[in-house]
Amino acid sequence: MLKIVHYINQFFANVGGEEMAHIPAEVREGIVGPGLAFQQAFKDEAEIVATIVCGDSYFNENTDEAKKIIIEMVKKYNPDLFIAGPAFNAGRYGVACGTIAQAVKDELNIPVLTGMYIENPGADMYKNNIYIVSTKNSAAGMRDAVKKMAPLALKLGKGEKIGASSEEGYMPNGKRVNFFEKERGSKRAVKMLLAKLNDKEFETEFPMPDFDRVAPNKAVKDITKAKIALVTSGGIVPKGNPDHIESSSASKYGKYDIDGVMDLTEETYQTAHGGYDPVYANLDPDRVLPVDILREFEKEGKIGSLHRYFYTTVGNGTAVKSAKAFAAEYAQELKADGVDAVILTST
Amino acid sequence: MKLELGYIFIKDIQFSDVSKVENGTLYVNKEEVKALILEDQNFKSADVELAKPGESVRIMPVKDVIEPRVKVEGPGGIFPGMVNKVDTVGSGKTNVLKGAAVVTTGKIVGFQEGIIDMTGNGAQYSPFSMLNNLVLVCEPIDSLKQHEHEKALRFAGYKVALYLGELAKNLTPDEVEVFETPTLIEGLKKYPDLPRVAYVLMLQSQGLMHDTYVYGIDAKQSLTTMIYPTEIMDGAIVSGNCVSACDKNTTYHHLNNPVIHDLFAEHGKTLNFVGIIITNENVYLADKERSSNWSAKLAEYLGVDGVIVSEEGFGNPDTDLIMNCKKIESKGIKTVLITDEYAGRDGTSQSLADADVKADAVVSGGNANEVIQLPPMEKIIGHVEVADVIAGGFDGSLHKDGSITAELQVITGATNEMGFNKLSAR
Amino acid sequence: MIITNNDWVLDKYKDSFNVIYIDGSFKDVLIAVRDKLHLGHELLTHPLGSSVKPSETPYKSIIITDNKKNLSINSIYMIENAIITYDKFSKDKLKFITDKIRDDLKLIDLTVLESALNIL
């Protein structure tokens, strides 16, 4: 029989609502709250051996500590599978479920599963890394969620082959998996066309790359006082590429200190980018990352200051798989460092 | 234009002294078929084999698959402009040996793919694994150039298919289906309230090994044009395409184009199937622009509300597909695209070589890069040595016991972009 | 101008066209073309102008304009996508190519190129 550890928040453990969201993680033997529905669905194929209950505020305000404690708790039971949630549309709970599931997967190397509503912020953050079952937007959808999550949980626990997202009910994770539909492609095409013609809902089998938009931020009030950071997707790095950033589809980004650097020269900087002829950028890296002129502006008081670090990736403009995750990470750093505006240069 | 297709269901195929169809069995005189092939001086020898569903047989490398058909009534003959005169076909009556096929094999160039397994894991991916196949193995004379070899093999397939089709000429079909396309005006009067739909059929046309013929003319030399659906059922479009096994349209696919059949199934009920626009997939970019301009223009001219666009092949046709989509959508006509994917072995790579927001309704025939296991077969028909190249040899994925680990793309018809199969990906 | 790593193309067309011969891989040809496009040349043939996959052939010939103009966005999209597409195919099979197959592949590349040259 598979052993499962289940993670839920204070609300689903019946400890209390928002007023109890501060409670730290605790472990309880056996089943609590929604675990009951899971246990019934598992019959005797799996057993929930422990339930971890943690307040949403506590988790999100003390993420590192909470992760550490919970991983220790999970480890003790040596489970075959870890389930978190489902979180439905509860944002902080969703983020907690995603974060802890990802951490358990990475640290303990066991399969993990969670579930939430597609618009829960946790979904966007983690759906590409862990299996997240798409649920309704409120706890009223618990039965439906368990119905989808339980069979997938058993498959994951047993290490069976996981089918396509549409078969198994998890959110598309950017990984295309083959499976057999009930009808042939031409029939599906005719049906899709009829739906489209009749303005009815239809779902494409291959979503095109994401073209979402973010509204523009307010302009900088006084640029002469502003701290400006340079970011480039042109791959400018210190000479010798000390971090070995790959020339394409890089698995990392660079962050480099330019304190006191007045000019980028052939001797000191270069490009690591494989997406264009590097000759011109190598001769004068300012052609891609204009440190020289921004230093001049800084001196003349045209800008407040140039941020001490620049960030670099080798993303090229057309690549669909962009460095989105990197950017989300260093954007937080830029904000924390009090940067007022960013100049992003691309080749 | 109206065509009656009479199906004679074939459940078995056997060699015999006399070629005939009896009680659902197709009997074939092997020597007559061989002699027919060897009429062509380009072949020095020929062999003919049978491959039936469930047998432990692997056919490779497959060049084309052809369904035996015969004109019973009406003008012209099957494969007009190729074997028969260039008369306009598509009306009257045609008989079909449903469940049988002629499969041509041949190593025109050394790296050809195309496997049909008659049993095991691979059999679920190819529609031809379910057919009673007559397989032609033809050896060209030594000096034969690749162009001529391709052509000779193509014609051998047609001739044998017609030979078999002829056996059905005087038979009473087990089932009859009628397909009729009225003129534009009649259709409009008949179905004033139904949405008008056309089918944009893209044909591979890039040069040697990549060609499609329409009434005998190489599609790359043709402007985008229109054709009646039933003309295609009579073999007006044939395949000269040897590469991209998984997503090329064989002649069998053209004869049995599933989009045509499924649109006819809704014709007069939920939609008005107006007709077909055929367009090519050339290498020259100005051709791509021109051809897609014409697709959009003809769709507009036909006054349709929606179209289904089907693709053929890998890589550059994605560009034609997206051009067709964008230009047709910009006329206010709704599109659904059928394609397949090359998402890498792990399924995480960019699937298509082109993309656009307007392509919001896409049907996928599956990820051609997905890795599959093919068990060893007792018998290999065709050219065994090709397995080395297909699978990368013993160092690669052809195993000592004859089993093969390969990408799905080696299977003939596996990710067909006319939507012939149920396979898809998410 | 033709950018190619196929010596058959070089031999046959070096006198009638501007041929840049790349002594390198399929990808090297794509990169050489990309760098030209970045300078304002425009693609005339599709960089994946054949359904013979990059995993099956080492040869590639691409035609671009002789003259430089404004940057062609479409050309750049196409070449970038071609490079991405190239990268996702395993090149393991290429080491099993025999001389006979090599000739076949050169011929295919040549004929696909010629299907476009006929129009020029």
Add this chain to the structure above:
Amino acid sequence: MVKEIERVGIPVVHMCTIVPISLTVGANRIVPTIAIPHPLGNPSLTIEEERDIRRNLLTRALKALETEVTEQTVFEK
């Protein structure tokens, strides 16, 4: 990338050569640059001339950052 920066509340100007791509990736303030291999320079000019180009483009970028926009805007001048 540009979107992720915008998302945390920092105004960002995208300096790039291919404006349509910048529009596609969702930049709101866009300054078109010279060429892909040298967006903020031009090797056929003298070093001083190149610095002038860079100065102009960056001045335009600063202007973009100081300008309120409500939709994707390309700062051509």
